[in-house]
Amino acid sequence: MADDNKDFEPILVGFFCNWCTSTAADLAGTTRLQYPPNIRPIRTMCSGSVDPIYILRALLSGADGIIIGGCNPGDCHYVSGNYKARRRIAGLKTILDTLGLENDRVWLKWISAAEGQKFAVTMRDFTEKIKELGPSPFRKNWSV
Amino acid sequence: MPRNAMLEVKGGDITGTVRGFLEKLLEKKAVDALLVPVEVPSKKNVVQTMVTDIAQLADVSPLAPVMPVNTAKIISSVTKVAASTKKVGVILRSCELRALVEMVKLKQADMNNIVTIGIDCFGTYSVTDYAVFSQEHDTPAGEYLKKAASGTDTLLRPACKICQYPYPLTADMTIGLFGLPIEKEILVHSGTKEGDQVFEALGLDGEADPAKRDEALSALKSERQKLKEEFLAQVQQEAGGLDNMLSVLSACVACHNCRIACPICYCRECLLDSPTFVEWEAEKYLDWASRKGALRLPADSLLFHLVRMNHMGASCVACGLCEDACPNSIAVYKLFCLAGSRVQETFEYTPGRSADDELPLTAFKEEEFKGFEK
Numbered sequence: 001m002a003d004d005n006k007d008f009e010p011i012l013v014g015f016f017c018n019w020c021t022s023t024a025a026d027l028a029g030t031t032r033l034q035y036p037p038n039i040r041p042i043r044t045m046c047s048g049s050v051d052p053i054y055i056l057r058a059l060l061s062g063a064d065g066i067i068i069g070g071c072n073p074g075d076c077h078y079v080s081g082n083y084k085a086r087r088r089i090a091g092l093k094t095i096l097d098t099l100g101l102e103n104d105r106v107w108l109k110w111i112s113a114a115e116g117q118k119f120a121v122t123m124r125d126f127t128e129k130i131k132e133l134g135p136s137p138f139r140k141n142w143s144v
Numbered sequence: 145m146p147r148n149a150m151l152e153v154k155g156g157d158i159t160g161t162v163r164g165f166l167e168k169l170l171e172k173k174a175v176d177a178l179l180v181p182v183e184v185p186s187k188k189n190v191v192q193t194m195v196t197d198i199a200q201l202a203d204v205s206p207l208a209p210v211m212p213v214n215t216a217k218i219i220s221s222v223t224k225v226a227a228s229t230k231k232v233g234v235i236l237r238s239c240e241l242r243a244l245v246e247m248v249k250l251k252q253a254d255m256n257n258i259v260t261i262g263i264d265c266f267g268t269y270s271v272t273d274y275a276v277f278s279q280e281h282d283t284p285a286g287e288y289l290k291k292a293a294s295g296t297d298t299l300l301r302p303a304c305k306i307c308q309y310p311y312p313l314t315a316d317m318t319i320g321l322f323g324l325p326i327e328k329e330i331l332v333h334s335g336t337k338e339g340d341q342v343f344e345a346l347g348l349d350g351e352a353d354p355a356k357r358d359e360a361l362s363a364l365k366s367e368r369q370k371l372k373e374e375f376l377a378q379v380q381q382e383a384g385g386l387d388n389m390l391s392v393l394s395a396c397v398a399c400h401n402c403r404i405a406c407p408i409c410y411c412r413e414c415l416l417d418s419p420t421f422v423e424w425e426a427e428k429y430l431d432w433a434s435r436k437g438a439l440r441l442p443a444d445s446l447l448f449h450l451v452r453m454n455h456m457g458a459s460c461v462a463c464g465l466c467e468d469a470c471p472n473s474i475a476v477y478k479l480f481c482l483a484g485s486r487v488q489e490t491f492e493y494t495p496g497r498s499a500d501d502e503l504p505l506t507a508f509k510e511e512e513f514k515g516f517e518k
């Protein structure tokens with residue numbers, strides 16, 4: 001599998017909180033940290049505003065991986081958005097896992113505004129793991 | 145203190161006994177009105193009916209095995225604009241009562257002046273099966289109760305066969321049938337202050353021993369637990385994986401009837417019917433199509449089901465009405481029962497168990513679900 005996927009460039013979608021992970025992404029850029037260019041970042045006001053509908057929309061449209069980046073526990077600017085996000089992800093991943101629908105393609109990660117390094121490393125890991133998984137079966141499926 | 149009383153069943157007429165009890169509720173002004181299942185003149189259906197006049201209870205039929213609409217939805221629409229100022233007694237099956245508890249938590253129903261009368265349920269038929277069955281028998285409810293007692297009812301809906309809570313969990317009053325010699329007597333139980341007030345108004349109380357019912361319920365419970373796990377394992381096998389999932393949904397026409405029938409789905413405007421999802425210029429559809437080379441239309445049927453599971457799965461009471469509402473007999477209940485059960489396990493949440501259990505998606509703890517983080 002891994003061999004077949006050597007040339008596979010995954011399409012990755014990131015829902016990044018404005019107050020932390022989005023800033024970390026900028027920081028990684030301005031400090032010239034290297035990470036794969038596969039991620040398409042979407043800025044959200046808080047990880048708590050990422051309804052599963054957006055994640056599912058991306059997954060079903062053929063994104064190979066979706067990552068939600070939020071503030072560290074205790075640091076959410078809206079107090080509890082990230083805790084609620086974690087619950088939603090727990091529900092979403094439970095459902096995807098139960099139905100055999102590519103639960104491993106959805107990641108939740110806490111990356112603060114100061115953690116440019118962590119952002120770059122996470123994007124590297126994420127890209128690598130999704131490459132290992134191969135292209136999403138949703139990519140070519142027109143009848144979803 | 146829970147209070148119990150037995151009602152004597154005369155001439156084996158169980159429906160008549162319940163009718164007598166309901167008449168007394170109005171007569172003694174324990175309640176001002178009743179929301180109860182009444183047989184329609186054609187006898188083909190039994191529908192929830194708001195009754196204020198005792199005479200209109202003549203065709204009341206709370207034991208008839210049919211549930212056209214989940215009563216939680218009815219209470220929600222009746223109390224949405226303003227709560228009731230008069231006392232209304234409502235007969236509910238367990239899945240209706242559990243849905244009601246969820247709706248109250250979701251702020252979709254107001255329980256002020258609502259007195260819940262739960263009823264033990266041996267299971268229900270689909271509306272179409274009941275319409276046929278009711279024409280074949282003079283007393284459909286009586287006929288059904290005989291079959292229920294012998295455990296040989298093939299008309300029961302799949303949801304009822306594996307129902308984990310066929311007895312009311314939180315009712316003010318319960319009409320108990322399980323484990324009792326129902327040809328001779330049935331149980332009335334009060335579980336709350338409101339129930340106690342009714343007991344007093346009716347001068348009920350007396351000798352009653354619900355132990356037999358408790359025994360029957362725990363036996364039924366372990367049997368049902370096993371049946372449900374077998375059922376879910378089979379659904380997982382049949383529907384698991386993208387190809388199987390799409391095969392199960394192949395006949396979906398995106399009518400969203402399943403959502404309309406669901407007592408838990410309450411949004412006035414579902415996001416999936418909103419302009420964000422359905423109002424686009426042709427250009428956009430062509431663009432979507434070009435991504436995969438083709439696009440099934442109407443679009444987003446899998447998305448619709450998955451989103452619904454995410455939004456309401458934790459509160460799914462497994463009533464099965466979604467599947468009954470589907471014009472193309474898609475196994476919607478199977479999918480939702482499976483997904484809902486697993487989500488409820490993740491959150492250790494039992495929908496409808498208690499008004500005090502917090503909804504899983506509004507509550508949180510600082511230290512939890514780390515396994516879902518990366």
Ligand code: SF4
Pocket residue numbers: 402405406407408409459460461462463464465466467476477480481484
């Ligand atoms: S999803 Fe189906 S089984 Fe669950 S509460 Fe709604 S209608 Fe009932």
Ligand code: SF4
Pocket residue numbers: 395396397398399400401402403469470471472473474476
């Ligand atoms: S599953 Fe059935 S009821 Fe639900 S949208 Fe599809 S066709 Fe309509």
Ligand code: FES
Pocket residue numbers: 017018019020045046047048069070071075076077078079081082
């Ligand atoms: S503000 Fe960043 S997760 Fe809430």
